[in-house]
Amino acid sequence: MTRNTTGEAAGEILREGILSARQIAALTEQGGIRPASPYAPDQIQPASLDLRLGARAFRVRTSFLPGGRRSVSDCVRDFSFHAIDLREGAVLETGCVYIAELQETLALPPDLSAGANPKSSTGRIDVFTRVITDHATAFDQVEAGYAGPLYAEISPRTFPVLVRTGSRLSQIRFRRGEVRLREAELAELHARTPLVTAASPSFQGGVAVSVDLAGFDGLIGYRAKRHTGLVDVDAPGRHRTADFWEPLAADGSGMLILDPGQFYILASKESVVVPPDHAAEMVPFDPLVGEFRVHYAGFFDPGFGYAEAGGAGARAVLEVRSRDVPFLLEDGQIVGRLVYERMAEVPATLYGAGAGSNYQAQGLKLSKHFA
Numbered sequence: 412m413t414r415n416t417t418g419e420a421a422g423e424i425l426r427e428g429i430l431s432a433r434q435i436a437a438l439t440e441q442g443g444i445r446p447a448s449p450y451a452p453d454q455i456q457p458a459s460l461d462l463r464l465g466a467r468a469f470r471v472r473t474s475f476l477p478g479g480r481r482s483v484s485d486c487v488r489d490f491s492f493h494a495i496d497l498r499e500g501a502v503l504e505t506g507c508v509y510i511a512e513l514q515e516t517l518a519l520p521p522d523l524s525a526g527a528n529p530k531s532s533t534g535r536i537d538v539f540t541r542v543i544t545d546h547a548t549a550f551d552q553v554e555a556g557y558a559g560p561l562y563a564e565i566s567p568r569t570f571p572v573l574v575r576t577g578s579r580l581s582q583i584r585f586r587r588g589e590v591r592l593r594e595a596e597l598a599e600l601h602a603r604t605p606l607v608t609a610a611s612p613s614f615q616g617g618v619a620v621s622v623d624l625a626g627f628d629g630l631i632g633y634r635a636k637r638h639t640g641l642v643d644v645d646a647p648g649r650h651r652t653a654d655f656w657e658p659l660a661a662d663g664s665g666m667l668i669l670d671p672g673q674f675y676i677l678a679s680k681e682s683v684v685v686p687p688d689h690a691a692e693m694v695p696f697d698p699l700v701g702e703f704r705v706h707y708a709g710f711f712d713p714g715f716g717y718a719e720a721g722g723a724g725a726r727a728v729l730e731v732r733s734r735d736v737p738f739l740l741e742d743g744q745i746v747g748r749l750v751y752e753r754m755a756e757v758p759a760t761l762y763g764a765g766a767g768s769n770y771q772a773q774g775l776k777l778s779k780h781f782a
């Protein structure tokens with residue numbers, strides 16, 4: 412039987428939507444994704460693929476976009492100070508910019524585009540990461556039909572990190588067609604499966620998500636310490652929370668003044684649901700004054716927060732920082748929006764059912780590195 416690029420039988424309609432784990436595996440078999448070595452266990456997630464660091468990274472002077480005419484390697488040649496061998500592990504320091512080769516190369520068919528994001532665990536440790544392609548004019552976006560290498564720009568902001576060949580900092584989603592739900596479609600989906608617990612949520616530009624400063628067991632969140640030890644990104648549970656974070660006690664005021672330049676982990680007031688036939692992405696809410704922002708946001712898997720997948724009551728984690736001035740955050744203030752996209756098919760395994768689901772049914776939760 413002839414099969415198309417995502418492994419469906421010929422004659423079957425090419426469904427628009429975000430590719431499922433099965434379709435990502437099929438795309439790989441067809442040569443649309445070319446991993447330098449066989450995938451690691453759990454590397455394919457319900458609606459995304461984790462990207463692995465390759466053998467080399469470069470310390471560069473500056474962040475950049477190659478633009479229409481240059482490849483990333485042209486830019487690295489111009490801006491790089493030093494090549495770093497990642498095979499035995501290397502420390503990436505705060506405040507520096509690195510470009511790392513990734514092990515996954517693409518040769519996408521003309522009807523498939525892709526989008527990348529830091530993994531939630533990467534955002535939660537304030538490692539700023541974006542994917543770049545050759546000739547890119549935007550970060551984290553891969554044009555339909557792109558054939559070429561992928562690179563990660565990495566800049567740790569708060570903690571120095573230890574990484575190595577195979578470390579997974581970013582993830583990528585593959586998309587066919589324009590499948591983002593519009594306001595009316597979101598309201599309709601919410602009427603069928605409530606997407607957030609808010610009494611009357613706003614759907615404009617996505618489902619509004621607000622911050623909880625009332626507290627969970629007396630805590631409203633955590634503020635990152637400065638001048639800490641290293642975070643080994645591949646060592647879950649091996650770092651003492653108290654060495655890296657100051658807990659923020661709820662004082663009953665429902666307010667928090669963000670110190671400029673400090674990094675905070677907070678949680679959403681609403682619990683969040685991603686139905687199995689959809690995938691979501693949190694986008695920062697821009698308050699126009701530009702004083703603070705949810706920094707990483709990221710992808711939400713199909714089944715996240717879904718009661719049938721063991722996720723009832725899951726909150727979204729909010730990685731927040733203030734810019735140049737102290738900023739007063741208040742309980743219930745809108746800080747992000749969840750945009751939903753249709754899946755091309757329901758994934759066989761939902762978030763929460765796989766071994767690597769660290770954040771299902773979470774409340775206020777630091778990254779998996781801390782215990």
Ligand SMILES: Nc1ccn([C@H]2C[C@H](O)[C@@H](COP(=O)(O)OP(=O)(O)OP(=O)(O)O)O2)c(=O)n1
Nearest residue numbers: 530531532708709711712727728767768769770
């Ligand atoms: N701002 C965010 C971003 C994501 N998530 C949740 C929704 C995702 O479905 C889940 C896992 O996200 P990732 O796959 O990005 O996380 P990791 O790969 O780091 O963790 P896991 O090992 O659990 O997959 O975390 C969240 O609560 N808050």
